[in-house]
Amino acid sequence: MAYLFQPDYVRYVCSCGSVKPVSKIYFCRHCLKVRCGYCVCHEVDSHYCSNCMENLPSPEVRLKKNKCSNCFECPCCFQTLSTRAAPAPVRAGGNPSVEDTKSLAKPPPKKVYYLSCSFCRWTSRDAGIPDQFVATGGWPEQENPHLARIVALLEYHKILASRERQQSERKKFHPKRTYMQFEKFAMSSVMVRKRAGLCPLPQSQQSDYPQPAVASEEVEELSPDIFTQPLDITKITTLEQRLKHPDVQAEEINQLRPQHKQFLMKRSQRCRVCEHNVCKPEYSPQSIKFKIQLAAFYHIPEVRIVTCEPLRIGQTSELLLKLCNPTQHQTQIMLFPLSTSITPTTVTAAGTKEVDRENMQLGCESPNLLPSLVRQITVTEDPKPLKLSPQAEIILPESILILPPRDDAAEYDDTGDTHNFQDDPKLVVWRKGNKAVIRLLVKPNEDEQIEEGKEITVGFVMQYGYVNTIATLEHKEPQKLDLKIKLFLSIGKLVGST
Template sequence: MAYLTQPDYVTYVCSCSQLKPITSLYFCRHCLQIRCGFCICHEVDSHYCANCLENMPSSEARLKKNRCSSCFDCPSCFHTLSTRATLAQQRQSQEAAAAGDTKVENKASKKMYYLSCFNCRWTSRDVGIPDQPVGGWPERTHPHAARLAALLEHCRAISQLEKQDRLEKERKKFTIRGKYITLTDKTGLTGAMARSLAGMPAEGAPAAGFPPSVAEEEVEGLPEDFYTKEVDLKQITSMPQRLASPEWQPVLVSRLQPLPRALSVKRSQRCRQCDHNLTKPEYNPGSIKFKIELLALYHVPEVKIISCDPLKPGGTGSLLLKLCNPTPHELALRLLPHDYGTEVEECAEEEEGDEKEPKPKKEVSKRPALPSYSHLSPLDVSLSLAQRDDAAEYDDDAQAAQPQHEIVMWRKSNKMALRLNVSLSEDAPADRCAVAFTLEYSYRNTLPPSAAAPRQPQDHTLRTTVLLDLGKLTV
């Protein structure tokens, strides 16, 4: 758990110029770009209850206010409540065969149920909720539920009317004279105008006689012993307990009610540029597998910091890095300065401007402010990294391969360690030191072929900028 609380010492620059760790990034195989959570679209696939694993469509979840009708949370500690059974004595009347119409009362036991929390020992009996049979738990009705529903319907009608007016203005703006697509474009008479000429209310229009809300000047006063009565904090609810049920907001602990459990969602994520899915889970709520899972951890080389010498302003230190190849193909790597990608893009734009028929320029995103006071050496070194081998992870007798370059410390399977030198300038900040470099790597696109366009595996050369956090400087 201590590792989860540590800062992200190695971050990658996303296509939208965000700095994120590799575990929070995605990789699009269609546009060959690294995406983060801010540059992708999030879509809800299904709703389900995480406790009973009941799957329900979006329309049913909307009617139930995204709550499960059979699972409840504890209003005191917010853990899941368990249903407990007990035998209750009740009186039943039965007709005795020997007595004719005479009714004989006898005691019979019936199984009843109540809710209990195994964490804080809260039960539904503590607040006076009677035990229920198998039928379920009744829902509480808010005294102002009718007024709230009327307000929602009124606001929905106003929103629909404003949307129709906006669409009507846009239609008139882009209508070409002499070219009519429909009869309403030629006559200028729409459905809304026809209803108004006939004296009928517009479709979705707000009700004319809707009573508005009126603020009252006089409010109910505080009780006389409000300032003198001794406060018992054990009998007063906390702010999280009140906000958990915003409709009621109970003040006393004796008025707490079981909270219907909120539904969970399975969401898919889509690339904003090419509109392809990056992650898509299984529809079954009990499955944790993904149909599509394009995480950057499976396609982009992973960089880790092994160790770093203490650094001083204007000094030089040694840095050990570990690179890992997550793909089943051999990678060709190059370490370049962090401003290398910007220079290449500017040169490409100049070449396109010299042509007679200029091509549409690509959108070049603004790069974040990377440190200019630190430099890595040596750079522009070509390396190769073997493909991933899952069986080699459990081979204890495997020996490390001999390094093929002076900066390579050791190689083993799809991993290797590099020794680099970090040089700092005199104006380096003492609070936090960082160094950036551009990682160029080869990528083999293995999109599944289709009947219309059969594809062959294609090799691409991609670049990503990596930022390393080296900690504080020594004085």
């Protein structure tokens, strides 16, 4: 079962030239190409809190500074804080008489609430934060000591942005512009009329601008106790804790304050070439389903390394690979050298023929698909040169390997496979369901200076049959294609010759 823990041993070559494991790439059904994280556009669908699952639109998230108003995180270990209840302290008063005690009704016990971390046992009482009588909030927030300076700088840059916007629009249009165009910069019309002019401002208005920062050579002197007082590391904050709160950067643990939990986001990925979604989650944060999920391990056969004999220069080693068909259609797999062209071919009754580059985007220019609202220019970039070079020669078989479609019920069927494939006994070692183990021979290169203990990499081109079920005006029926993809495998380290 060692192949279950090898995510980076088998890497697929993306259309841009980068190499990624099959779990980190996508397959565009319209372009028939493999796309990695650099070949897709990332779009934010929704923001949500991972603790209370509050879902807010993007404008409100910006107003709240991308932080949840109800949830807090521990300043020490950054885990979510929970609200704990405790009995309110009883104030010391006079001793009433027995008759007065009987006549008065017993008041209900009062409770106070505080924040506590169940992981590191940090509480808000450790930081000196007073307890609250309401469990839903009201916790005092630590103010930024540089808040006035930050607000002044933000207001100043809004004015600069409005002026640049005005100058750029004046070059395009000659008619007079109104001041209502600056509302998008979150500025009122009165402020715009006051400060949006291009002429120099009067001396009375120049005072509104923030003063420029001036470097000072004066440095605060160290306390004399720093050399004599013993150092307690448990009371000093770590670098991660200080960078988590850059506005304060507390030096001691008792100066830390709970911070609001940041929002997470659900994002969708869109192909840069055809602008179709390859991954789109549900809008609701409680849902873990996907509207569109074109991950590569759902469409491309997965290759895993089962075992490999010790690699020695001049000797042939046996390599066992496990191939799995994740699709609902039967596929044929053939292995070719790395020098083979990876142009896709279509399977017809007359044979196979290459697919034109213009026809590869099966759904881009079809009239039955709605056009994109914001049409972008097609991104065509030359693939990056591969820096990987195989250090061993792999002997590839000439026979075809047939894998049946995926059947979830076959995983629990112990009666045996009902498929009768005429497999080559020298190639196929084991078969069950949509999986098969094949045997290959690997021989490290002798002409290269390969040091002992160096990782050996081999590569080949895998051709697999793919059935495209997208219905267009050109192809109303499922189209059978033969696609090719390059793979690089890290099969182990070189051992001694003896």
